[in-house]
Amino acid sequence: MSHRIFNFSAGPAMLPTEVLEKSAAALLDFQGKGFGIAEVSHRGKEFEGVNDEAITRCKQLLGLGDSHDVVFLQGGATQLFTLIPMNFLHGSADYLSSGEWSKKAVSFGKEVGKINVVASSEASNFDHSPRPGEWKMSSDADYFHVCSNETVHGHRLPTWPKHPNLIVDASSEFMSRPHPASECALVYGGAQKNLGPAGVVLAIVRKDMYAKQKKTPSKLWSFKEQAENKSMVNTPPTFGIYILLEVFRWLEAQGGLAAMEKRNATKAGMIYDAIDNSNGFYKGTVTVKEQRSHMNVTYRMPSDELTDEFVKTAAKNEMVGLKGYRTVGGIRASIYNAMPVEGCQALAQFMKDFASKKA
Ligand SMILES: Cc1ncc(COP(=O)(O)O)c(C=O)c1O
Structure with missing residues (x-):
């Protein structure tokens, strides 16, 4: 029996012991084949099976149909602070600034284009999230970005807002409750809190967003290209994705x-x-x-x-x-x-x- 204590870290954070045990075993010897899952080609049948099952289980857990793609990206949630406006910001986008992380998303967004901050609670050191009645929404925003759980300040949006093109940074609450992901344009999060190890970003993208995509400087940063290539425009973080698969299996077993x-x-x-x-x-x-x-x-x-x-x-x-x-x-x-x-x-x-x- 391994020695495990109660680890309250904000992330990277605790993972289920069962997930770690199964992942450790697969790292050494995957399904009795004599090699580990991190030692094989991402284009081989073993990893392809892992990737496909991870996508299927992720969709099942979130109740997603054919309207959305599941992609596994790299660069942390922070990289998506840039990739989102790089792909989808044409005129201007609405952002709710409710804490350190959504404030960062705003500042990265501003490097790319015009951001309208609909409300901010910074004046009171982000001790709450501005309430919907205070949001000054624009009528022509390309999308509306929120952080659904502010990791630093300890508050969340009790329910996710409704918006035709809602984009949610769910990093610190991904899969901790049912999410209306099927109603969202994009939901994303660094895996290292609820889903797996650092180094993988889970993103759920509504397919109709691809038609609104700008040309990115490289296809590596295009959501559409990543989805069409099953997150394999380049070598994906294979072992990280394997751990996510074990977490998805575990979540299903928990009910x-x-x-x-x-x-x-x-x-x-x-x-x-x-x-x-x-x-x-x-x-x-x-x-x-x-x-x-x-x-x-x-x-x-x-x-x-x-x-x-x-x-x-x-x-x-x-x-x-x-x-x-x-x-x-x-x-x-x-x-x-x-x-x-x-x-x-x-x-x-x-x-x-x-x-x-x-x-
Ligand atoms: C809500 C939220 N968004 C974004 C990030 C940044 O994630 P990363 O370090 O993976 O870029 C964090 C990290 O703690 C976070 O809690």
């Missing part, structure tokens, strides 16, 4: 995304309860309760000294990765799909014990 949503709500609820019942010892950083993320739980403590002590003592108790992002401070507990219920239980209990000693 699919609706079951994950339930479990994630229970897990997050344990930690939010510990915050809300602490008589103010822990203070959530998100000011709009219904926007509290089920993936990244952020809170502050009475002093930096206590925060340091909390992080260090938690680590001694086999709970690591709890330090908050530098612009927010405090604690961030990232509890993606792979974090077991027991991990959240243990953290909630630790928070109660710590507060009762220090308050």
Whole structure:
């Protein structure tokens, strides 16, 4: 049995033990063939089988039909901050700026063309996401870009907005709940939080977007070319895609995304309860309760000294990765799909014990 502790890192993050065991076995000896899956051609039948099954399972999990393609890209979600406007920005595009990541998407977008920021919560250090009533949408935007879960600040869009050409950065909540991906123009995310290792980006592209695509400087950066070539314009990150396949199998075995949503709500609820019942010892950083993320739980403590002590003592108790992002401070507990219920239980209990000693 491997030694596994509760790892609350924001990403790269915990993966299910079963997925790691199966992937490790396939790395050494794929289906008893005497070679590992990372050691064969991406154009050979073994990897082609993996790629096809990963696409099929991804579509099943998200309830996608023939209208959308699944592509596995590289360069991180950050590369897509540029590729999206490079492909689809003609006149101007609408962006919601609700945190560090969507703000970055705006700044990368501005390198390519005209971006209209429909609303921003930066003035209050992104302590919430601007509400739909505040959004100043334009009537002729090429697309509307949102980040559905702000990893740094710990809030999410309770429901994804409706827009004819909605583009969603779902990096830190991909497949943690059912998503209306079939209604979106594009959904994308770096895999390293909920789906697999760093180095793979999952993108779901609605096929009618290809007709609106600009000519890209290279076909390597064209969504259409990547989809038509099954993400093999060049060598794809084969082992990363293999791990994604194991995660998709695991998600299905857990009961699919609706079951994950339930479990994630229970897990997050344990930690939010510990915050809300602490008589103010822990203070959530998100000011709009219904926007509290089920993936990244952020809170502050009475002093930096206590925060340091909390992080260090938690680590001694086999709970690591709890330090908050530098612009927010405090604690961030990232509890993606792979974090077991027991991990959240243990953290909630630790928070109660710590507060009762220090308050
Ligand atoms: C919501 C969100 N978008 C984008 C990124 C950037 O991802 P990458 O580092 O894969 O480029 C991150 C990384 O943490 C993120 O949390």
